[in-house]
Amino acid sequence: MKVAAVTFDEYVRTRGPALVRLAWLIAGDRHLGEDLVQEVLARAYPRWKRIVAGGSPDMYLRRMLVNSHVSWRRKRSSTEVADGGDRVESAGDxxxxxxxxxxxxxxxxxxxxxxxxxxxxxxxxxxxxxxxxxxxxxxxxxxxxxxxxxxxxxxxxxxxxxxxxxxxx
Known part of the structure; x- marks a missing residue:
């Protein structure tokens, strides 16, 4: 898929799961990661043509995710800590x-x-x-x-x- 021809919907459909995974790993919490991706994509949508014109939407959105996470940590008013509730459960093995x-x-x-x-x-x-x-x-x-x-x-x-x-x- 040529970068210049990628629409916002196509990008989110193909790269969205990877962005959520990255945000989850950075934040340490699946739900916070999903919230961060939603926030970043909402901010990226109005300027999507400029982001794609820059030639590297992956790098741009990764940077947006990192910056959003750092900002969230700075603004956080509670001392809530994720306990890693998304554990793998298996029976027998x-x-x-x-x-x-x-x-x-x-x-x-x-x-x-x-x-x-x-x-x-x-x-x-x-x-x-x-x-x-x-x-x-x-x-x-x-x-x-x-x-x-x-x-x-x-x-x-x-x-x-x-x-x-x-x-x-």
Whole structure:
């Protein structure tokens, strides 16, 4: 699909689920992620022709999502914290249960990271973006992206040590 010919409806139909997933991962809560995407798409619709003319609607909307999330965190008046209520439930398969429990535990740790570090981890490892793309979205330098990533991974390693390494020592 040629970028210049993409209508707003086509874009939302094809890329909407990926935007919701990204917002969910950034926000740490499915419902807040859906709200963020709805807000961003409502703001993007009136200027859609200009967004597409810029040549990279994905990058533009990702940046809008990140900025909306940061603004929401700044404006938040309550101390409500998402508990990761969207867990995978399985019956009978202990391997699947163990993986789901591990994934849930990791997301709880990722949600404890500062917002810029969490956003950097999500964009790097779930959206598979490079430093330059993440820097463009976060409006910072690639070196800052690498610093956020390094600090986040260091924190995650401290909070969740590798059991395989512990048995070898």
């Amino acid at each position: 202990t391997d699947l249960q163990a993986r789901a429990a591990e994934r849930d535990a990791m997301w709880r740790l990722i949600n404890r990271l500062p917002p810029k570090q969490r956003i950097t981890i999500v964009l790097r490892f779930y959206e598979d973006l490079d430093d330059a793309s993440i820097a463009e979205i976060l409006d910072c330098s690639p070196a800052t992206v690498r610093t956020h990533t390094m600090r986040a991974l260091t924190t995650l390693r401290v909070l969740h040590p590798d059991p395989a390494k512990e048995t070898l020592q």
